[in-house]
Amino acid sequence: MQINPSNYKVLIVDDIMSNVLLLKVLLTNEKFNISVAYNGKQALEQVAAEKPDLILLDVMMPEIDGFEAAKQLKESPQTSDIPIIFLTALNSTADIVKGFQVGGSDFISKPFNKEELLIRVTHQISLIEARRIILSQTEELRKTIMGRDKLYSVIAHDLRSPMGSIKMVLNMLILNLPSDTIGEEMFELLNMANQTTEEVFTLLDNLLKWTKSQIGRLNVVYQDIDVVEVVESVIDIFNMVASIKNINLRMEAPSSVAVSADIDILKTVVRNLISNAIKFSNPGSEVVVRVELNRGRALVHVEDHGCGIDEEDQKKLLHTDTHFSTFGTSNEEGSGLGLLLCYDFARKNGGELWFVSKKDEGSTFSFSIPLKK
Missing domain, CATH: 1.10.287 (Helix Hairpins)
Structure with missing residues (x-):
């Protein structure tokens, strides 16, 4: 991540003039914009007026010390996000803990080392830049x-x-x-x-x-329904579409099969599979929808005797990254979204979706549904 120091302002707060001058020279040489304050009260006023990006804050100062100044800054919503690096000769565990408790981001011990100072300042600036990027991308999102x-x-x-x-x-x-x-x-x-x-x-x-x-x-509402009745209602809708292409659409199923599923999701899966079967069937052929019971589940199979899918293209199905689609036997165009939707919806209904296909012989797409408990 590339950082331009001239885009950032650092406020130096120290009651000792020589410390302020040294810090100012070091950071100015690195192209940072610099502002200075000589006590805690002045620091609070300058932060409110200038909104610096980073504060180097001395701890031992008269009237308002660094810990108290930091506490007040962190309590204000306008300044709470500004990182603070404490400059201090205090190095006991209690002092360090207190510094972090009042909102400090880091510590630099006096007398400080130039390389250490620049590394710690640059690290905090990098975090600020990363936060800005995240906020910008969040807004775009x-x-x-x-x-x-x-x-x-x-x-x-x-x-x-x-x-x-x-x-x-x-x-x-x-x-x-x-x-x-x-x-x-x-x-x-x-x-x-x-x-x-x-x-x-x-x-x-x-x-x-x-x-x-x-x-x-998508709100999934499970209810006890007759899958045979649902499939029959979808077939009734597609009989007209199938007849236009001279395709016989028929069903093989028991009189009723009670399942626990979302009826709208179930209809969507059946509708897409039957639509695809018709699309990829040759005129004069047959599409068969079968419903059967198997190990505590209802299985729905949609079988066509159309163009089928070759082995290479079969690997591309049911994957969002490949998003495979092709043309039907009468040049019907597809988006590839229907099968992905069926796969997703079958799983949301508590089942699975799979298929078998052979080039020039046809395909059978199947999905399972939990039976009524």
């Missing part, structure tokens, strides 16, 4: 957090709701306006707009939830 929270608010209120409305309208249009009614070209444009809107809405929804999770604003 505060502004960054304010900007992030503003972005969070925009995503939550100003973007997500209207995008959801647009998504619903486009879904209805593409289902009720076949290509032989509006022409192949217009139908393709409508399909492209629908696909893009779905991707943007999913990204906004995932980004909103991921931000909530990362900044600690």
Whole structure:
């Protein structure tokens, strides 16, 4: 850390003129700005007026000694952060303890050594510089957090709701306006707009939830729910999306499985896994969602028979540092955030998430949930 001594003011307080002059010469040669006081009362007045960065304070002075002056300085919020180095011929344990008790940062024994003095002064100045850097970075971080929270608010209120409305309208249009009614070209444009809107809405929804999770604003509320019922409700939503791509979406599960989980988190994981399965499946294929019991846990598997993931890319999944993403079979674009969110949310629900995949054969993503106790 580079320090410019000319940016710092040192107040020298000593009732002996020769000591003041010697200290002044030594520190002026090092380019420090120097101010002097000859007793405790004058020191208190100058500190209030000049706000020095460091105080070299003699202990043995008439009227107000160094210990008392230091005590008063540390009791004032305006001067409590200014470090104090005591200059003293006192070297008993009791005196040293008292010096630290009243707020001293260091001691220099009289008669002092030039090298020792400069090292101790420079050390305190380094601590001041480090504190300033920390305060500056803290302020920058505060502004960054304010900007992030503003972005969070925009995503939550100003973007997500209207995008959801647009998504619903486009879904209805593409289902009720076949290509032989509006022409192949217009139908393709409508399909492209629908696909893009779905991707943007999913990204906004995932980004909103991921931000909530990362900044600690995600409230996890465990309750007893039927995981089969939850999965069925998500499948009902995606049946329309799957039919547009000519993909059969079906479920294999017992009649009911009671688990203890946060229902919103559970829906988010299921929704993202089914969305990915559809995205990476070939038209005319099938996506199967299976629910089963295994060793006191419910397991949910989402299996597709699409393009799969090669072994090298599998290593990049579920890691925030790689943030891997790729295109779907119909060039659907992804951010890579959905799987990271699923991994995080599965763990928040008390379970784990894992996958198996083979290139050109398909993938199965699975997660576990604790059963109802």
